[in-house]
Amino acid sequence: MKKAMILSTALVGLVAGAAQAEEVTVLSWGGAYEKSQVEAYNKPFAEATGIDVNMEAADNPATPIKAQVEANNVSVDVADVEKSDAIRLCDEGLLEPIDPDTDLAASPDGTPASEDFIDGSFTDCGVANIVWSTVMSYNSDKVDGEPTSIADFFDTAKYPGKRGLRKSAKGTLEFALMGAGVPAADVYKELGTPEGVDKAFAELDKIKGDVVWWDAGAQPPQLLADGEVVMSTAYNGRIFNAEVAEGQPFKIVWDGQLMDFDFFVIPKGAPHMEAAKKYLKFATETQQLANQAKWISYGPARKSSAPMVGMYQDGKTEMGPHMPTAENNMQNALVNDSEFWADHDTELSERFNAWLAG
Amino acid sequence: MSDATMDASLNGPEPTQLKTADGLPLKAALAKSQLRAKRRAFLLVAPLFLFVLITFVVPIGQMLLQSVYNDGFSKNAPALGQWFNEHPLGSPIDESAYTALASDLKQMKENRTQGEAGTRINYDVAGTRSLFTSTARKIERLEPPWKESILGVNEGWSDPNLWRAMRSASSPYTVDFYLAATDHTRDKDNNIVPVDPQRAIYGKLFIRTAILSLVITVLCMFLAFPIAHLLASLPLAKSNLLMIFVLLPFWTSLLVRTTSWMVLLQQQGVINDLLVWSGLIGNDNRLEMMYNQTGTIVAMTHILLPFMVLPLYSVMRTIPPSYVRAARSLGATSWTAFRRIYLPQTLPGIGAGALLVFILSVGYYITPALVGGADGQLISNMIAFHMQKSLNWSLAAALASMLLGGVIILYWLYDRLVGIDNMKLG
Numbered sequence: 149m150k151k152a153m154i155l156s157t158a159l160v161g162l163v164a165g166a167a168q169a170e171e172v173t174v175l176s177w178g179g180a181y182e183k184s185q186v187e188a189y190n191k192p193f194a195e196a197t198g199i200d201v202n203m204e205a206a207d208n209p210a211t212p213i214k215a216q217v218e219a220n221n222v223s224v225d226v227a228d229v230e231k232s233d234a235i236r237l238c239d240e241g242l243l244e245p246i247d248p249d250t251d252l253a254a255s256p257d258g259t260p261a262s263e264d265f266i267d268g269s270f271t272d273c274g275v276a277n278i279v280w281s282t283v284m285s286y287n288s289d290k291v292d293g294e295p296t297s298i299a300d301f302f303d304t305a306k307y308p309g310k311r312g313l314r315k316s317a318k319g320t321l322e323f324a325l326m327g328a329g330v331p332a333a334d335v336y337k338e339l340g341t342p343e344g345v346d347k348a349f350a351e352l353d354k355i356k357g358d359v360v361w362w363d364a365g366a367q368p369p370q371l372l373a374d375g376e377v378v379m380s381t382a383y384n385g386r387i388f389n390a391e392v393a394e395g396q397p398f399k400i401v402w403d404g405q406l407m408d409f410d411f412f413v414i415p416k417g418a419p420h421m422e423a424a425k426k427y428l429k430f431a432t433e434t435q436q437l438a439n440q441a442k443w444i445s446y447g448p449a450r451k452s453s454a455p456m457v458g459m460y461q462d463g464k465t466e467m468g469p470h471m472p473t474a475e476n477n478m479q480n481a482l483v484n485d486s487e488f489w490a491d492h493d494t495e496l497s498e499r500f501n502a503w504l505a506g
Numbered sequence: 507m508s509d510a511t512m513d514a515s516l517n518g519p520e521p522t523q524l525k526t527a528d529g530l531p532l533k534a535a536l537a538k539s540q541l542r543a544k545r546r547a548f549l550l551v552a553p554l555f556l557f558v559l560i561t562f563v564v565p566i567g568q569m570l571l572q573s574v575y576n577d578g579f580s581k582n583a584p585a586l587g588q589w590f591n592e593h594p595l596g597s598p599i600d601e602s603a604y605t606a607l608a609s610d611l612k613q614m615k616e617n618r619t620q621g622e623a624g625t626r627i628n629y630d631v632a633g634t635r636s637l638f639t640s641t642a643r644k645i646e647r648l649e650p651p652w653k654e655s656i657l658g659v660n661e662g663w664s665d666p667n668l669w670r671a672m673r674s675a676s677s678p679y680t681v682d683f684y685l686a687a688t689d690h691t692r693d694k695d696n697n698i699v700p701v702d703p704q705r706a707i708y709g710k711l712f713i714r715t716a717i718l719s720l721v722i723t724v725l726c727m728f729l730a731f732p733i734a735h736l737l738a739s740l741p742l743a744k745s746n747l748l749m750i751f752v753l754l755p756f757w758t759s760l761l762v763r764t765t766s767w768m769v770l771l772q773q774q775g776v777i778n779d780l781l782v783w784s785g786l787i788g789n790d791n792r793l794e795m796m797y798n799q800t801g802t803i804v805a806m807t808h809i810l811l812p813f814m815v816l817p818l819y820s821v822m823r824t825i826p827p828s829y830v831r832a833a834r835s836l837g838a839t840s841w842t843a844f845r846r847i848y849l850p851q852t853l854p855g856i857g858a859g860a861l862l863v864f865i866l867s868v869g870y871y872i873t874p875a876l877v878g879g880a881d882g883q884l885i886s887n888m889i890a891f892h893m894q895k896s897l898n899w900s901l902a903a904a905l906a907s908m909l910l911g912g913v914i915i916l917y918w919l920y921d922r923l924v925g926i927d928n929m930k931l932g
Contacts, residue, residue: 236897239621239639310773315880316895340633356880360797363875375774487636490625494896495632495705501888502707504880505714 171200172423175212176228178205180389184443185228189431192439196430199423210237213415217242222417225424226431232486234274234411243273244414244421251275251425253433255452261432266473268483269409269449275432276409276449278440281472281481282319284401285387286379287372298404298480301379302327302351304358312371312380315361317500318489319406322482323381324348326404332482340488345496349503361504372398388445388470392460402477408484409449447473566910573903577678578626582619583610587676595696599669604652607663608645615642629898630671630682630691637662666694683904708905711885716912718802718884719867725807726863727856730814734855737815738822749819756812764873767805771795771877797879805877806867813866814859821855857924865913885909 174190176182182205190201204224206212210233216222229237237243246252248270252261262270269276284301288294291307300307301323313320325335325344328351338344352359360377362368368382369390384405390396412431414424430436437448438456445467448454454474457467468474472481524532580587585606593603614620624638641659648655656663670692674680685691685698689706693699700706733752737745755763770776778792787793795801825848833843871886878884885905892902 236621239618239624241618359880361879374772376772487639491628491633491635494629494898497891497896498701498705498707501883501891502705502710505707505710505883 170198170420170423171202172225172420172427173202173204173223174226174228174427175204175206175209175224177207177209180444181385181446184440184446185431187443188440189427189436192436193427193430197426199426201427208233210234213237213413214240214242217416220417222415222419224415225418225420226427227413227415228277229274229411229413231268231271231274231276231409231411231484232489234271234413235486235490237413238271238273242416244416244418245273246270246275246414246428248275251429253429255434255450257452259452264434264452265449266451266483271411274411274413275428277412277432277437278410278446279407279449279472280410280446281384281408282314282381282406283384283387283472284323284379284404285368285372285382285398286401287375287377288397288399290375290378294399295379295401296403297401298323298326299329300401301381302354304355307379309378310358310360310376311355312360312362312368312377312382314381315363315504317496318493319381319484320352320500321345321348321496322406322484323404324351326480326482327351332404332480335482336485336488339496340492345499349499352503369396369398372396384470384472385445392462392465392470402472403480405472405477405481406484407472407481410446441467441471445470447471449473569903570907572900573683573907574681575678576626576675576680576683576900579623579672579675580678582614582617582623583672583676584613585609586672590673590676595670595673599664599666601651601653603669604656604663605650607656608648608650608652611638611642611645614638615645625897626675627668627671629686629901630675631665631668634662634668634671637668670694670696683900684908686901687904687908708885708888711883711888712908712912714883715868715885718799718806718882719864722803722806722810722867723860723864725803726811726814727860729807730811730818730859731852731856734815734818734822737819738825739827752812752815755808760809760872761876763809764805764876767801767808768796768877771801771804772797796877797882799878799882801877801879802874802882802884805873806870809873810863810866813862817858817862818852818855821852821858825851853924857920861917861920864916868909868913 174185176185182203186201186203190203193199194201208229209224209227210229213224213227213229214237216224234243248262248265249260252275254260255264261275265276266279284295284298286295286307290309293307295301295307301311304311313323321339322335325338325348326332328347330338330344330347339348360371360380362371362380365383365386368377368380369386371377372380372382373390373396384400387398387400391398391400412428414421414428418424432450434450434452435456437450438453438458440446441448441453441457442459443461445460448457448471454468454471457471459465460467460470469476471477526532526535530538586603589603589606610623611620614623620638620642621635624635627638628635637660641656641663644659648659662668674682674692674696682692687708689701689709690698691701737748737752740748768775772778773792773794773796775796777795778787781787782789782792795804829847829851830843833847834840838846868884869886870884871890874882874884875887875890878887886909889902889905889909892898892905
């Protein structure tokens with residue numbers, strides 16, 4: 149009797165499994181960001197193709213991928229990872245190669261995908277979906293005047309008050325160089341030379357006594373709101389949220405913004421390879437990328453999506469000007485160079501930490 | 507069986523060779539019967555033993571191994587490994603070396619392992635990871651002579667220090683990560699030299715970690731002693747109530763406690779506001795009590811205080827009050843009675859608490875990360891950095907092993923000085 153029941157349960161399970169064969173598992177970051185993906189990619193995808201999308205969240209989706217592929221037990225079909233991880237996982241042979249021309253859709257006006265994405269949107273096995281940015285922001289209640297450039301961040305004589313900076317070499321040194329007047333385009337060239345590194349640290353020395361160092365992305369809005377700092381570097385989505393959703397008097401200075409990408413990748417041995425490729429193609433289409441910007445202020449990586457970005461979910465905030473990729477915000481923008489940091493992270497972090505401790 | 511044994515031992519012809527009834531020597535028979543009991547006993551503890559083995563011994567052993575073993579380069583560069591075996595240090599880097607390099611790069615390109623190999627070399631010589639990835643990308647289009655064509659892709663390959671690093675990485679076993687963890691490196695002739703003083707960080711952090719932990723331990727000791735004494739001398743009903751005040755923070759999430767301290771201590775925080783309001787300090791020179799060492803010490807002392815109070819309390823509870831009363835009645839002053847009678851009896855509690863607090867604070871990570879600012883960082887923050895960000899697990903393992911070694915030495919010293927039997931954990 150019992151045996152029969154087990155058997156029949158197993159059979160039902162099998163049948164159910166067969167019926168639901170068309171599905172795809174996407175691993176992302178949770179929170180408001182995941183919500184934007186569910187609304188903009190998953191729901192229309194299920195509607196258009198009949199393939200169910202399972203959304204899963206991880207602290208960093210790159211971590212389980214390495215473990216899964218190495219154990220030959222992959223459950224994820226598509227993952228959303230940071231660019232540096234996309235490069236690293238690809239180098240280690242853990243990802244499916246992706247060819248922009250065959251695996252991605254062209255834009256509505258026929259521009260092939262390989263030309264429609266912002267520079268740096270492709271690696272051999274991944275494609276960028278959004279652009280996020282680390283920006284300089286300030287509390288307009290606590291700052292007299294209106295800072296306009298990244299150099300103002302390092303000028304405590306002109307704008308007195310504490311500064312918030314991320315406690316890491318990555319990011320901070322770029323801001324220091326741009327603060328010292330190096331144009332965004334030359335930052336990594338300079339940072340590759342000993343003189344450039346010295347220059348960055350000399351710039352940091354100017355404000356060392358006035359810096360509050362932060363680690364987690366939630367800290368800068370808090371520090372700004374508490375008045376603990378008057379200016380801070382921060383992730384643009386967090387400042388947008390504090391500004392628009394919570395009504396804080398925060399302002400973003402887009403000069404010297406440090407952009408980075410999030411990537412869609414497909415792990416080697418993904419269980420639903422066909423569906424995964426379909427999802428990747430669908431989600432990175434012009435319209436879908438434009439739609440996700442409605443839910444969070446991270447910019448679409450596709451050039452043709454930018455003009456289609458509409459209103460925030462509150463129905464009255466125009467999202468366009470809040471995007472890191474908006475033309476006005478891109479005047480002096482730096483794209484994070486993952487290759488550079490893969491090479492120099494250890495060396496510069498050691499020097500940075502020694503400088504901090506000294 | 508036991509009767510037979512007795513008989514044999516009583517009536518046996520040779521008292522030196524005792525035998526059982528079935529002719530087995532007594533010793534063997536005893537061992538045999540005990541073996542079963544032993545086996546049963548072992549089976550009983552086997553789950554626990556396995557648990558300890560799997561969750562404790564194996565991970566720590568793996569960590570220790572990782573600190574001296576890294577095959578990221580050696581397993582991907584067999585041809586270079588062979589070349590290094592055949593050519594001792596100091597041989598000119600000639601065409602044969604570049605031929606080996608080319609063959610390995612081709613293999614890496616095929617297996618997509620150039621990143622792994624490059625990362626391993628990059629630990630040693632900064633800026634070389636991209637040499638591997640960029641050259642492997644082009645290797646199929648290159649042709650002999652290899653030296654010329656590879657140097658044509660990137661001049662960086664001629665760096666003698668890079669070849670020294672590849673030579674030392676061609677064996678998976680290495681002590682280089684311990685060198686790095688003590689602020690040392692090797693020059694191009696394989697001599698051990700200190701790193702550029704601008705990059706020397708680990709020694710400084712180890713010392714700071716030890717000093718801060720010591721300060722926190724001493725502070726905890728002074729704060730916990732009166733609390734524990736009060737708890738121990740009050741009637742049980744009252745002391746249980748007060749105990750809640752010790753335990754409640756102990757049960758509260760670590761992050762909540764840390765962030766509450768941030769609310770209290772920051773420059774726009776409660777304490778500063780009160781001081782300004784009461785006119786003790788001006789609005790312009792608010793005290794800096796957070797995002798520096800002060801913040802780390804205050805928050806960690808509070809968080810670790812229960813680990814000192816609890817062992818002290820459990821020891822003090824067992825000290826009969828009559829001892830101190832007897833000393834007083836024999837003419838001792840209250841200070842003498844405390845110093846000569848009470849304090850020595852609390853030593854096991856002090857020792858246990860101090861050891862606990864010190865060892866916990868040596869490995870503390872999240873609190874210094876949140877409230878430590880620039881100069882409140884500890885060595886554990888660097889270990890976390892190498893585990894999570896730089897992914898140099900071998901260096902993280904080397905640093906962690908050194909920390910573990912330090913703690914073990916401390917434990918040994920404690921055992922020699924105080925005696926571990928005297929420790930009472932509660």
